[in-house]
Amino acid sequence: MGLLAKLFKAxxxxxxxxxxxxxxxxxxxxxxxxxxxLHSVLLLFGVLFFRVNITSFLVSWAAFSVLTIPLSVLxxxxxxxxxxxxxxxxxxxxxxSTYLGQLSQFYHTLTLGSLLASIVLFPIIxxxxxxxxxxxxxRFMQWVNQWRVVQFIKGTNFYQLYRAIGA
Numbered sequence: 001m002g003l004l005a006k007l008f009k010a011x012x013x014x015x016x017x018x019x020x021x022x023x024x025x026x027x028x029x030x031x032x033x034x035x036x037x038l039h040s041v042l043l044l045f046g047v048l049f050f051r052v053n054i055t056s057f058l059v060s061w062a063a064f065s066v067l068t069i070p071l072s073v074l075x076x077x078x079x080x081x082x083x084x085x086x087x088x089x090x091x092x093x094x095x096x097s098t099y100l101g102q103l104s105q106f107y108h109t110l111t112l113g114s115l116l117a118s119i120v121l122f123p124i125i126x127x128x129x130x131x132x133x134x135x136x137x138x139r140f141m142q143w144v145n146q147w148r149v150v151q152f153i154k155g156t157n158f159y160q161l162y163r164a165i166g167a
Contacts, residue, residue: 003062006055007059010053011133011136011137011141012137015053017130017133019051020056020129020130021056021125021126021127021133022050022126023047023055023057023060024056024060024126024129025060025122025126026046026047026057026060027057027058027060027061027063027064028060028064028121028122029043029115029118030043030057030060030061030064030065031060031061031062031064031065031066031068032064032067032068032075032115032117032118032121037104037105037111038103038105039104039115056129068114072114075110076109077109077113078112078113079109079111079112079114079116080109080113082112083112092106092107
């Protein structure tokens with residue numbers, strides 16, 4: 001529940017829609033792919049290095065982790081289809097013969113299938129979530145701010161103190 005409150009706080013903040021959108025997109029990749037792997041380490045490094053909204057990343061990671069449970073068979077079948085493809089056999093053999101290829105764990109069907117699905121879905125989730133954040137701020141946030149209860153709370157000294165300390 002606290003994470004959801006932080007998400008609404010991030011949506012109502014001055015954070016860039018792109019920061020939130022990249023958080024959602026990177027969280028989708030973390031949620032769809034297996035946790036242990038080189039891609040996860042690189043992704044976490046990217047999230048922490050670049051100015052990505054951590055809350056949107058965590059919410060998206062949790063949501064897509066739940067979504068992965070029923071999709072794991074389909075993602076595993078996708079990876080298996082790529083691994084047993086005769087035309088790609090030399091690519092997989094060359095990749096597996098390198099140390100970096102072994103660390104990547106692309107020889108696991110679920111890792112390969114889920115990473116491929118994540119790469120395909122990444123731009124869709126990125127642009128879609130940016131549009132949703134903009135629409136939320138344009139329509140819903142202004143509508144909520146017009147409520148008398150919200151105006152009353154924002155007019156209190158407690159809220160002014162809350163805003164002054166940057167909470």
